[in-house]
Amino acid sequence: MSYAVGIMSGTSLDGIDVALVKITGETYELVDFQSYSFELGMKEKISRSLAKETSDVELICSLNFELAYLFGDAVLKICEHNKMNSSDLEFVASHGQTVYHHPKNANGLVSSTLQIGESSIIAEMTKTTVVSDFRPRDMAVGGQGAPIVPFSEYVMYRSQTSQRILQNIGGISNATIIPKNGALDKIVAFDCGPGNMIIDELCRYFYNEEYDRDGQYGSLGTVNEALLQDFMSHPFIAKPAPKTTGREEFGKQYVEEMLAKYPDISANDFIKTATLFTAKAISSAVTPYLELPTELIVGGGGSYNPVLIELLKEELPEVKVMIQEDIGLSSDAKEAVAMVVLGHRTINKLPSNVPSATGASRDVILGKVTYY
Amino acid sequence: MSYAVGIMSGTSLDGIDVALVKITGETYELVDFQSYSFELGMKEKISRSLAKETSDVELICSLNFELAYLFGDAVLKICEHNKMNSSDLEFVASHGQTVYHHPKNANGLVSSTLQIGESSIIAEMTKTTVVSDFRPRDMAVGGQGAPIVPFSEYVMYRSQTSQRILQNIGGISNATIIPKNGALDKIVAFDCGPGNMIIDELCRYFYNEEYDRDGQYGSLGTVNEALLQDFMSHPFIAKPAPKTTGREEFGKQYVEEMLAKYPDISANDFIKTATLFTAKAISSAVTPYLELPTELIVGGGGSYNPVLIELLKEELPEVKVMIQEDIGLSSDAKEAVAMVVLGHRTINKLPSNVPSATGASRDVILGKVTYY
Numbered sequence: 132m133s134y135a136v137g138i139m140s141g142t143s144l145d146g147i148d149v150a151l152v153k154i155t156g157e158t159y160e161l162v163d164f165q166s167y168s169f170e171l172g173m174k175e176k177i178s179r180s181l182a183k184e185t186s187d188v189e190l191i192c193s194l195n196f197e198l199a200y201l202f203g204d205a206v207l208k209i210c211e212h213n214k215m216n217s218s219d220l221e222f223v224a225s226h227g228q229t230v231y232h233h234p235k236n237a238n239g240l241v242s243s244t245l246q247i248g249e250s251s252i253i254a255e256m257t258k259t260t261v262v263s264d265f266r267p268r269d270m271a272v273g274g275q276g277a278p279i280v281p282f283s284e285y286v287m288y289r290s291q292t293s294q295r296i297l298q299n300i301g302g303i304s305n306a307t308i309i310p311k312n313g314a315l316d317k318i319v320a321f322d323c324g325p326g327n328m329i330i331d332e333l334c335r336y337f338y339n340e341e342y343d344r345d346g347q348y349g350s351l352g353t354v355n356e357a358l359l360q361d362f363m364s365h366p367f368i369a370k371p372a373p374k375t376t377g378r379e380e381f382g383k384q385y386v387e388e389m390l391a392k393y394p395d396i397s398a399n400d401f402i403k404t405a406t407l408f409t410a411k412a413i414s415s416a417v418t419p420y421l422e423l424p425t426e427l428i429v430g431g432g433g434s435y436n437p438v439l440i441e442l443l444k445e446e447l448p449e450v451k452v453m454i455q456e457d458i459g460l461s462s463d464a465k466e467a468v469a470m471v472v473l474g475h476r477t478i479n480k481l482p483s484n485v486p487s488a489t490g491a492s493r494d495v496i497l498g499k500v501t502y503y
Numbered sequence: 504m505s506y507a508v509g510i511m512s513g514t515s516l517d518g519i520d521v522a523l524v525k526i527t528g529e530t531y532e533l534v535d536f537q538s539y540s541f542e543l544g545m546k547e548k549i550s551r552s553l554a555k556e557t558s559d560v561e562l563i564c565s566l567n568f569e570l571a572y573l574f575g576d577a578v579l580k581i582c583e584h585n586k587m588n589s590s591d592l593e594f595v596a597s598h599g600q601t602v603y604h605h606p607k608n609a610n611g612l613v614s615s616t617l618q619i620g621e622s623s624i625i626a627e628m629t630k631t632t633v634v635s636d637f638r639p640r641d642m643a644v645g646g647q648g649a650p651i652v653p654f655s656e657y658v659m660y661r662s663q664t665s666q667r668i669l670q671n672i673g674g675i676s677n678a679t680i681i682p683k684n685g686a687l688d689k690i691v692a693f694d695c696g697p698g699n700m701i702i703d704e705l706c707r708y709f710y711n712e713e714y715d716r717d718g719q720y721g722s723l724g725t726v727n728e729a730l731l732q733d734f735m736s737h738p739f740i741a742k743p744a745p746k747t748t749g750r751e752e753f754g755k756q757y758v759e760e761m762l763a764k765y766p767d768i769s770a771n772d773f774i775k776t777a778t779l780f781t782a783k784a785i786s787s788a789v790t791p792y793l794e795l796p797t798e799l800i801v802g803g804g805g806s807y808n809p810v811l812i813e814l815l816k817e818e819l820p821e822v823k824v825m826i827q828e829d830i831g832l833s834s835d836a837k838e839a840v841a842m843v844v845l846g847h848r849t850i851n852k853l854p855s856n857v858p859s860a861t862g863a864s865r866d867v868i869l870g871k872v873t874y875y
Contacts, residue, residue, distance in 0.1 A: 186560035188552055189612060192603035196615035196642075231564035240561060243568035249615070250871060255643035267568075268873065271627035480874055499622060499871035501640065502852055 133221035134162070136206045136257075137470030140198070140228045140248065143302065144174050147205045150467035151213055154221065159287060159472055164464035165209045173201070180230045180247075191230065191247065198228055199249040203256030210257075218258035224474025224498075225253055225263040226279070226466070232266075234275040243267075244276045250501040258503050262474035265497040269484040274491030275375075278320050280465070281307045281485040283472035285315055287460075293424040296417055296450075298443075299465075300326040300433025303376055304413050307488065308420050319420060320488035321373035324365075324412030325381040327433050329405040332386040337398035343406070346438030352403025355396050361389070362408035372416055406439050414446035426451045430462040473497055505593035506534070508578045508629075509842030512570070512600045512620065515674060516546050519577045522839035523585055526593065531659060531844055536836035537581045545573070552602045552619075563602065563619065570600055571621040575628030582629075590630035596846025596870075597625055597635040598651070598838070604638075606647040615639075616648045622873040630875050634846035637869040641856040646863030647747070650692045652837070653679045653857040655844035657687055659832075665796040668789055668822075670815075671837075672698040672805025675748055676785050679860065680792050691792060692860035693745035696737075696784030697753040699805050701777040704758040709770035715778075718810030724775025727768050733761070734780035744788055778811050786818035798823045802834040845869055 146168035227246030250263040266276035304326035476483035482494035518540035599618030622635040638648035676698035848855035854866035
């Protein structure tokens with residue numbers, strides 16, 4: 132039995148998630164989860180580092196260390212909160228902040244990815260071995276370096292009695308499908324379409340709010356059929372899985388086009404229709420893969436939108452739709468816990484990518500080990 | 504007994520140096536050394552990545568992987584040249600290409616350094632564990648992350664019978680002083696002043712050549728006393744060691760100023776005087792540390808300039824001045840071999856920074872381990 136901390140810092144720039152996990156054999160139990168927001172200045176610095184136009188080598192070099200001090204601090208805080216010494220951890224596993232991800236050879240660039248948050252700093256601050264930078268090793272064997280969570284989903288969610296779909300609803304929605312009694316190499320993972328991205332953008336436009344808290348606006352709206360048809364005619368929906376999408380397809384520009392096209396639809400009707408579109412994009416993507424009995428477990432910010440969850444249940448009547456909390460886990464903590472699972476594999480020199488999900492030619496030991 | 508390959512890619516952007524080393528206990532024997540030049544396009548890309556103005560996150564992300572393919576290739580080539588399989592190596596140790604080094608908190612940046620050349624790619628190509636990125640861990644304990652070679656110099660050059668000075672003459676000249684029978688924590692290391700930097704710049708200016716091959720121009724010149732006095736009045740010379748310098752102080756701009764100030768001095772006289780200045784900068788920096796008997800072993804490009812070596816001998820009459828080759832080693836290979844020494848320490852979870860040389864608060868295990 133040992134303890135480890137996983138650190139996740141997502142592309143949404145919300146801040147730093149840390150999960151303190153108890154490891155017993157191959158069982159991982161969440162002890163505590165904490166989230167620490169970035170200060171505005173740091174958020175702005177990271178934003179600058181993400182874009183070709185505003186980034187430079189000096190910023191990336193410094194930010195690599197600056198972020199690491201924050202990551203190290205987050206580990207110290209969660210340990211203190213649990214009256215533990217970080218030096219008693221078996222290891223710390225850090226995803227790092229993705230500042231660039233370019234999974235194909237194109238535009239004069241080779242397939243590559245860049246996560247920053249210098250492991251040496253974290254190791255020194257926490258007095259613990261650090262495992263970090265999990266994505267590049269998968270890309271070295273032809274994978275996309277993403278998704279990174281299927282292995283931990285397999286370890287933590289596989290079931291003897293039903294197919295399980297891990298449905299993440301962040302900005303984009305993506306699914307990992309674990310067959311009943313399934314082997315690791317039978318896992319499939321793909322993006323389904325927009326997650327909260329369209330709903331969030333509409334909330335910003337209509338209400339100057341970041342998201343539809345508790346589905347308050349969606350719950351007051353009525354679906355507009357013309358708009359829904361238009362949403363569903365987006366070419367991504369008809370594309371067969373596995374497929375990937377992003378902000379380019381369902382971000383601000385797309386939402387602004389739709390708003391301009393339907394100026395007479397009320398705020399709440401727009402939001403309700405977008406919420407149904409989000410649910411339908413998910414159901415249409417996963418339906419071809421269903422092998423009942425199926426449990427679909429929703430994680431990510433979308434799991435806290437009850438309107439979206441209700442619509443998903445209606446769209447998938449034969450599927451048992453749940454949220455992470457229904458099975459005693461936390462949506463928020465899921466990715467930080469996943470880092471612990473990956474780190475634990477690496478420490479034991481075991482592979483943890485899932486080639487059927489990333490497209491890699493074989494499984495490999497992910498990450499880099501920095502000794503204290 | 505095992506074999507390992509060290510990879511070094513220096514700030515001069517000459518190309519990739521690889522050393523195949525046989526390891527027996529704690530003894531390191533150079534088996535083969537190869538140097539592979541960068542193609543012009545790659546050299547230009549790296550140059551762009553070094554400057555704030557021309558670099559961006561996309562370039563750095565891609566170049567991190569592109570360089571790694573070249574590093575991996577260099578390892579495969581030297582193995583093939585020696586009829587070995589790279590998978591039979593115990594490990595590969597890679598310094599990476601330094602794209603930024605900022606050893607102090609200043610100008611809104613934290614103390615940080617950035618070496619690129621993704622270890623995951625090298626591991627996959629060579630089918631071998633890779634140890635990489637040695638500098639950040641030293642900086643995490645307050646060191647400057649440089650110099651990185653003193654530990655290997657200690658291992659490979661310490662002597663029971665004399666003080667030994669490892670005098671590297673690259674663009675800048677720097678010395679590592681190993682006391683007779685000295686312990687690791689008694690090692691001192693510092694920059695002495697310009698290495699080949701001024702001579703090279705003059706050769707470019709007068710002859711459109713990259714350097715003074717075999718001292719051909721310096722050997723034909725006569726020292727100009729006024730110019731020499733002016734060179735020696737540079738404030739860096741009087742500064743007490745330990746001290747560090749760089750292109751900012753002795754680069755193109757400085758040379759152009761001196762050329763403008765002394766328009767009547769002939770090319771070869773200018774070069775000869777700069778060569779003597781280089782020798783005097785070294786002798787004045789190391790003299791306060793001399794504890795005879797002393798052997799000064801010159802490495803780096805400057806060791807192949809016989810005029811410079813002769814002048815050094817004249818400036819340090821009591822010191823036995825030699826070049827690497829005089830003791831059966833190779834100037835060119837020294838840094839690549841050093842990577843093997845550091846990597847070997849890391850693989851065995853042993854420290855290899857030298858706090859008295861870098862300013863670190865203690866010794867730590869350098870680098871990151873990427874498993875094949």
